[in-house]
Amino acid sequence: MTLIRNSFLASCLFASAAFAQQTDVTVAIQLEPPHLDPTSAAAGAIDSVLYTNVFEGLTKFTKTGAVVPALAKSWDVSEDGLTYTFHLNEGVTFHDGSAMDAEDVKFSLDRARAEDSTNAQKALFAQIAEVTVVDPVTVEITLSELNGNLPFNLAWGDAVIVAPESADTNTQTPVGTGPFAFDTWVQGDRIELVQFDAYWGEKPALTAATFKFISDPTAAFSATMAQDVDAFVGFPAPENIAIFEADPRFQVINGSTEGETILSTNNKMPPFDNVKVREAVAHAIDRQAIIDGAMFGQGTPIGTHFAPHNPDYMDFTASSAYDPELSKKLLAEAGFADGFTTTLKLPPPSYARRGGEIIAAQLRAVGIETEITNLEWAQWLEEVFRGKDYGLTIVSHTEPFDIGIYARPDYYFQYDNPEFQDLMAELTATTDPAKRSELLATAQETIAKDYVNGYLFQLGVATIADANLQGLWPDQPTQAVDLTGVSWK
């Protein structure tokens, strides 16, 4: 009897010891990266897997979106604000063993901003005039004009530091300086990372990590429920979250993203070139119904193209409040008393497909008929984003701090307002925080009062994780699944 009890106790001990020793994690995300080089594609899924885990930049975003030192331990700004001197950490090595020094920084930045660069965010580097190597651990960046945003810009996944030797092969075998090194990629299924022994900074608690790609919401639910994955970041079926909340095996972390979900409006296509019509559309939309109906309550209403968690956010939801009567009146004033018909082209995510049906019903109530077309992402990029062949569409703009797209008249919603463009130019050249806040407030008000797009809600992100897993980012200030702070209880 004693023997049995002892062996039972022993097995309990072993079991708990084995449990405490778990140092690997399997994280699921919805989309698989098309390739693994964050410096040459816009696909956010690349950053989800690699940002901060495998690749690092001079600066980086924390889980709150704050910009903190990364490969650069500090930086100085000259009196005139045109020269930034970055002091690099010493003893940093790439995963292939070669040292990371100022030459690699110069190479990475010059490569990203070159004429023939395939970087998806070249605008981040537009003000950089020259990158000079002072000594192996000091880099000087000279700007052609003032840009108070430089440390922020350099924190993007598109600005990570790569080595000249591996830059061209990063698409298949990424080599960075991060705490995790790339191990294997089974296409269509998973990517495996292992801890990098020679990491320069603090070692993460995890020794290995697997990213699994599960795009189908039903499969995502099954895999998470069966605990095939330890965490699902960006769980794609908001309707099922209540089930996980009620289950003690899981924790549900509701966070915010940089995704302003908007009813994009083709500002050059009649009748949307008439501001009265755009205003009528804005007042025809009941945001709360869309948030509840499409997202099962996940999301924060917005009235302009700015993230509500940003300290500079201004609430303009009242200026486009739900008021179908006012909407009908505005349509009548614009000469569309009998309404009109337009197209509503919807990409695959459920916020667009479900939100689209709800918006179509709301617009129908004020007399605007929409012809809904469901598109795949490739078709959407071709027809809507590049071809500008649409009346209305719904999409979430997930880049951080992207109000600058309204200063690009050739951008797909074709908003052309010289005043706004001047405002953005002034903002770029301003470093004083108080003045910047003021300019940002004006910018938000301008696009809200011009009713450029229908501003719907800030996209939420739900992470469903094992109850014992801690340290995952609740919010998505940039698209990333930072595993450096993740550990098991």
Next chain:
Amino acid sequence: MKQLTLICGAVLTLVFFAVAGMSFLWTPEPVDIVNIPARLQTPNLTNWLGTDHFGRDILSMLMVGARTSLAVAIVAVVIGMGLGVPLGLIAAANSGSWLDEVISRTNDLIFAFPSLVIAILITAISGPGAINAIIAIGIFNIPVFARLSRAAALPLWKREFIMAARVAGKSKARISGEHILPNIANLLIVQGTIQFSLGILAEAGLSYVGLGAQPPIPSWGRMLAESQTMITLAPHVAIIPGCAIVLTVLGLNLLGDGLRDRLDPKLRSTRT
């Protein structure tokens, strides 16, 4: 027993037609009104079959969805019969000639493709929508009817009454229309019923992958697709349209079987 098959099939099919027909006159609630607070209700007295994720009445959605299925399947069968039967009759009348070869080999070619995959291809190229779904399903009905009518007509051309008609100087076209067609009509009706049920399945399949009727037009396939992630939350939202598809297709197949037993002269003669 044989009668029972026919009766069950006929009743289910009649219910389907009646529901689709009634939706033109009356539905419990309008189907294009979104009412989020009332979503995902289980069946109750106001909403007999509950509400979906937008708070729309599922019974009303089913009724209007039946109309979509019916319209797509009927037009697709009409296209298939309208083009396929004349082609088959021409091929049979000119059996062995180059015309027969061209028609028969083209049929074989179209038959060689998996029909639903090609339907997806057609709608992917020409854009999703009910009209394109009809065309895609219709095209695949053509060789079915062409082959059937050719095969059924061939032996008839050797029969005495056809010989008599030819001796009397009737043209091949007239013989095909006046003598052959009435004699193969039974077969065509049976095949039409089967193709009709396949058409309903194909429409549901295309809508399920998002290539059939576009929202806000209700469609059974899309009702299924949209409710599948909610199956743990509100199973009835997926089960009800699923049952509707099953019962309709079952009904049409039973009707087809029952009709064949009654109408097919070969089967009739073996039994007596």
